[in-house]
Amino acid sequence: MTWTVLGGRSLEREAAAVATAAQDGDLPAARRRVRSLVGRDPSALEVDGLARACVESLAENTVDAVVAPLLWGAVAGLPGLLGHRAVNTLDAMVGHHSARYERYGWAAARLDDLAAWAPARVTVALTALETQLRTGAGREVLRAARRDGRAHPSPNAGPVEAAWATSLGLRLGGTNTYGDVVEDRGVLGDGPAPTPRDVQRAAALLRRVTWGALAVGVGLRVAVRPPR
Template sequence: MPCRGFACGAALGFLGDLVVGDPRRGHPVAAFGRAAHALEQRLWRDDRGRGALYAAVCTGTTVAGAALLARAVRGRRGADVALTAAVTWAVIGGTSLAREARAIGGALAAGDLEVARERLPHLCGRDPSSLDAQQIARAVVESVAENTSDAVVGALVWGALAGVPGLLGFRAVNTLDAMVGHKSPRHRRFGWASARLDDVVGWPGARLTAALAVLAAPDPRGAARVARRDAHRHPSPNAGPVEAAFAGALGVRLGGTLAYGGRVEHRPVLGAELRAVRTGDIERAVRLSRRVSLLALGCAIGGRAVGSLLKAGTTRTGKARNR
């Protein structure tokens, strides 16, 4: 059977991320971020309506532009594959995630706490100044879990559902949430729409990530038990299932007190009966993330193929009835 556009493109883009990773300069997502920041300076008001307009403009123009690109290459197999591959490579970030996590893990293993603290903001938004080695390791494992969904699986899910517009639209929403979706004084109202939109589009990817983490765990039953019991305890509707599943799959305790965005949060513990995170668990989390990502690629390609077959069957049935 000839390789279809999405299957080939997604697989090539995924491979490109594994081999090349993100470019140091000129990344398309960074260009989107600069444009979104410029628009924020023009539209910002301490108002939810202005924030909703901002989210709609940024996301809508991205999806519309992606749809035009997809239409331009429709019916041209090579161009279709190339576009899907390039966009998939641009929107997923599994290699950069693994690289940053391992860099922090290496610093911790070498006993260099200051370097680990300096690198932690590259991975998550927590205040590292007062964190000890165990707390930094826990933050890295939690970030690997959440970003497996945000940086890889969620994009693949939306690519399977909507092709290139789905891939770019998901990344646009996720980027806006990172930029304005937090509860800082400036963005508490303005970023509300971006944060809620990210909750909606991230829902399917988070559930798939959690399910695949349980499936890939050494003890799937134990991982499933922790995931079912603790997912709802997390304040985020999407991070909760993912972090609880990773906690169960790795056999470690996640959650608890953290400093984030200038405030202290006391989050419930996920996997309370399990042991505390150790430095070596960072590498284990990265490997689990890789397994989950590969399984998600297979699910995305398979799901897209099933959808195409169902659509083709419906079309043939409709034509037969009209004869």
């Protein structure tokens, strides 16, 4: 069941395919493929916009598809694994604003925010630790998560994307279009806009954070598991 609910490798594979198509100049293929990662309208995205979508998706979904299931599984076992996956999938299906599912979708989105609140903060902490070990800039990652994360409409994706932007030396956020809705997600980080080459760097960060989350999950499981 742990293998079933984890999605880190799938995230890497899809992001790499989008980045390769964009870098090769095949924008129609990249725009079609990026729909598997993001809910925004990709029809007007150019190369840098597609790269930003990939990096932001890797950051946000590291919480949803890696850190949160590992932590919920560690704390609550099988019900934690499957319960979190059900909540997150429900949010992905109906959590966006729509006339048909407005109130039901609101409840799904808020429940997903609650389930991911602690895992998102753990992801920020792991990103800061990884950056500190790699470049010595862990404090800057934490500072960016607090400073820039609040500009994002999501209480969980904002801090994580700001942390990743600073760790990778990039600038994320900006304006996204979801059907008829245009959403400003603030400016996250101080670096240049991502390019397709940065997607591989973001995937490497995902792998390092995954190992950290696995260590935290094993520690939690040992701590909460009752003695036989």
